[in-house]
Amino acid sequence: MTIQVDRKLMRSVFVDTVIESLATDPKLVLLTADISSWSFDEARVTYPDRVVNVGIREQAMIGMAGGLALNGFRPVAHTYTPFLVERPFEQIKLDLGHQDVGAVLVSIGGSYDDLPRGRTHQAPGDVALFDTLPGWTVHVPGHEDEAEKLIRDAIAGDGRVYVRLSDKANAEAAPVLDGFTVLRQGSAGVVVAVGPVCDDVLAATATADVTVLYASTIRPFDHAGLRAAVAGAQPNVVVVEPYLRGTSSYEVAEALGDVPHRLRSHGVRRDEEVRAYGRAADHDRLHGLDAASLAESIGEFLR
Template sequence: MTTQTHQTTQTQRATGMREAFVHTLADALDRDDRVALVLAAISADRFTDQLRRHPNRVVDVGIREQAMIGVAAGLALTGHRTVVHSYAPFLVERPYEQIKLDLGHQGVGAILVSIGASHDDPATGRTHQAPADVTLLDALPGWTIHVPGHGDEVAPLLTAALATDDRVYLRLSTRQNTTPMPAAPGFTPLRHGGLGVVIAVGPVLDQVLAATEGLDVTVLYTNTIRPFDRTGLRAAVDSSAPAVVVVEPYLRDTSAAEVATTLRDLPHRQLNLGTRRDSELRAYGTPEQHDAVHGLDAAGIAVSVRDFLRVG
């Protein structure tokens, strides 16, 4: 791939999920006085009109991420449906205590919308990477977690979240699949086979489909990983000797306990793929190179799945 082609591809990807989020939320802010937005400098330039038109409901607190969550909780306590937006590490990791207390402990909801994912923009370094974000939020009760795999999945997921008062995390990425899938709870079956079940979460679907091409496996897709679709997994497995592979675009083993709980009455085997836990990657490179290091490219997934299923 030439540099020019690579840059064009990255630009096309970058206008997907994030732009869908901005467009959908801007429209909601103009139509619904209940909707509010809190920013910490990131993406403020994309909501200039809304900052001007709705100064009481669109707030940029500057580079103060803990305050961002506190302000969001305060707006929620006054009856607003608050959306909070930033890079994943600034949205989840840095203000984690405020998420736990100001939202969870007070029993109020908000929609956290992140960009950056695990390693979307390696040029910015480790400060802008958050492979543990889903794992951290999964440790707190009551969170719905969406991991869309295509820009067209963002609007329906965000619109549905705005209609509730729940605590929702919407994890956006510049990486996206070729084709959008239904934005609905639970697993969407894409292939059926007898050797095992492979679950693809969000933007790893294309790699999973390529990696399992020609294998006798069931492939399930989801853009809503919490709550975990236990009924859907039970329906998909071969109850005699289930083998399950979960491919997630964040920290490996994040959903291991969910699979184990779902199949706790059945002898089963499971393999969990995602970003590595054993070492930290201290390199820039490209997103595709990071995928390869973590075994999340199609070739790496194929090797892991074939070895796990003992397929030559």
């Protein structure tokens, strides 16, 4: 008999983890911009100076985070991906990066989780934007247990950390490491799976003779881990990311700068904007991120 175990969404894990941390860390301050603010109503009563909802003022939220960090606090800022990264990008660049202070930015919505709300709630270019700024750690958990550990570690640290949460999750958690986890070994090539695309990658490569690497932390990029994997296989590299296609191509090129190699990137399409609504699974197919599309593409690439 199979026992069904209820699982929390990563968003719920974030809420629970922050509430628990507020009770033990007097320097922790949570900033929300309406999104999820209702989840912290009780915490706001208990910690009125450390749980602040700024309303739909995302630029101000990041500015406040910078000011709090300058005064010794550990700010956590949270909202949907485009409102957390794209709208206040100048403040992220200046108020956090240029001032060289730390903060934890936690997004929800992934690239296109909330499709009924349309393009305003989609931001597949978020990780590519962070690549233009130095000093950021980027986590893309693929399971709620990974999300909990990554968020706790980020809160306990003092650096600049972006945690990208999604409704999509893998069936099982992987070890939370700074670099790649080797899930499968083969000789025909190396496939890198980032966060919640892992189950689809494993299904797509079930009969392929490839090494599969997994990452829930994609920045810094594990150059040494990729080099080691390529050394034991043909230099055919496939990267599957749940955001803009080709985002990590530069990192692969840096890691294998002196190694002749072939690269194929999978992710959200750059060539055409998808204006359909539907479900996330429909968009996975449109972007070639479902298991069947990945199997066809990876198989053709290796042949």
